[in-house]
Amino acid sequence: MTMLRLEKNNRLRKINYYKRKALKPFNLSKWVIKYKVSQFLSKFIKTENVVLVGERLGQTANDTSYFLFKKACQTKTKNNFYYVINKKATTTSNLAGLPNVLHYGSLKHFIYFNKASTYVYSDSLRDVFHHWSDVHKEHSHKKKIFLQHGIFATSRAKGYYDRNSMLRRHELPDKFVVSSTYEEKLLQRQFGFMKNEIAVTGLTRFDYLPKNNDKKHRSILFMPTWREWLTNTNDDAFIKSEFYKKLTELFLSKDINELLAKYNYKMNICIHHQLKKHIDNFKRNFSNIEFFCIQEINVQELIIACDLMITDYSSASFDVLYQKKPVIYYQFDSARFFATRGGPLICPLTEFPGPVTKTLDSLIDELKNLLDNNCQPSSRYVKAANKFFSYRDNNNSRRVLQLIEGEK
Template sequence: MSQKVANIIKKVTRLGYQAIEMVIFKGVSIFYKNKEKYKDIWLICERGTEAKDNGYWMFKYIRENHPKINVHYIIDKQYEKDYKKVRDLSNIIEYNSFEHKIAFILSKKVISTHIGFVEPWSYKLYKMILDRKDKKKYIFLQHGVIYNDLSDILNKKASRIDKFITSTKDEYNSIANTQNYGFFNDEVVQTGLARFDNLHKNIPKKQILLMPTWRKDITNPSYVKSKIVDDNVFLESDYYKRFKSLLNNKELESILKKYEYKLVFYPHYEIQQYIKYFDVNNQNIIIANKDKYDVQQLLMDSKLLITDYSSVFFDFAYMKKPIIHYCFDELKHYKSGYLDFKKDGFGQVISSEEKLVSLIEKYAKEDFKIEPIYEKRIEDSFTVRDDKNCQRIFEVIKKA
């Protein structure tokens, strides 16, 4: 039997099981639908293990400003640090639990930063079997600003998203009323991200943040349960060697010591599994574990961001702070989109370690001031820039 046929059989079996289970839960939900907890319920989720992104900030805003809304946050209690953040706000449902599945069946609105977590089953299958009249509304908060072409996975037909949250005018124009994505203008809204509200409170420390994105071909993705990529593939990659070299660069060590700065290396969520391999002997460099450090706090605390292609640079640009793109390779797992870093980006693009270190010192000498050309591009891109992002998103959810 070929691998292709085996994968098809596996997929059909999985969807068949999901179909049976969701129908069973639909029947069981009849006994819960009149309970106060499930009346007009909204569900918010990130990855099911986190409360640090747009989902958390949206949930916090609704609980504090609209307490009469019956909104619940879905998270696995084993992830204690993030679980404690939402516990004080109450209305928590255990991720992937019996209660999660009942709540999902009975929910009016589902609000998520990622596809495939707030929904216990294939959402497309759910709509085909149990919600053909489209009564349930799916609001996609996102977990970043999209600049690549993600239409293969986020198109309307595949995702069944009802409201698509965007931030910049270029991002909105790349998704709304385009053939690739398939959304109409009123299904895409430019509100800004929920987490942007908190960025206005940033008071930077003497800190530099190194935060690159991941590479699909050298990692074992967290969403794949079996081991498909050996660690040696990662260790032999140019990606690993480049960043390990940078972290152990002697000139960088001298610069951090001279200007009394810390550099925090925060690997992408999918790279965190390899964090043990990034050994450094420099007291001014911190290797940040995702379970101990909050991404938004790191962004707010830092004066300079060094990344490659991670869309987190939009958050940093929103705060009008300098960015360096360290791009020594090409990002292969996404199709290129509307943004050309060199022509339209918010920071310099560097490919060599030597030039990168030199530019870091240049910024340190100038107290990390952003160049006017990049500040102008930021202002032109973020036509909506205030602390009312959550408020605008709430109105979108309410009307959906």
């Protein structure tokens, strides 16, 4: 049955690939025409000081850009904020009741992209316009604020978020938002940014996290990072990968499931959006393990509800650390991962804000220790985590808005 499903999925992917290839010339001319029309129509829009906000190529409203927009809608501002999102995106519901929401790719989106004086993005400038690389020259004079979608420390993102790479993609921001003076120094030393290009404000989504979350929810959040070398793999190749084997080994582990039963805990698995097409390969009839896709849920609810996190390299670990909750890093393929992305910005032996494990057995040992101690992180890791937060005052969004508004 599984082989039949694999063959069907592969066949559909091939059909869609050739369909996209055949339609590419038509789609290109279609967006160019829309863009030219929108340039003309934007001259008739009376609204000034437009700030266009987006994240993850317009696919979500649950990350740093969304939380900034939410704050802007609750605040009296000099600028007019607009949020762009795919109308079919699951998290569009988070924008219900908020004004100035544009559908990604619509003519109205194109018009306000041309009208905007400032772009705010969490991943790339394609968050606010898919064809940014084709039109960047006409908009290079506009203000650009890069919010990040997480603190850079555990994963370098080599060749993408360093200054030279962003400059090469014409995405160099006027301000690169960070969460601490410690992170600011890391970006200057290792990413090549200048001090005046960095703003220490804190991430906007941290404002909606409890600073001291003492209530126990009896929940563990497992949030693995994507591997670039698995991009565009079919199901057959994916289930043969080390990544798939290590993850299923964890889910099916007798020791893990016994620990969950013994301490009356459940495990929520939040997978990267690149994994969505493979999610059926993971699903089993688990009584205490549940799967979610990052694109389709409010990730922050899972982060707030967890008592501890297991991840490999995810920057989302800092959302958990912000709440003074423990994180275990399970890095079974660190050599290959860091060879692809570049090593972490901090020392993996002494500076990680949680224990770093390489094997399932060592992960189980660390997990048992934390469950035995009611999920209280050790003082060593609390101290390591605190360096990454200059603010814990829930005013990060306000500081970013002041940055955009030109206030001190």
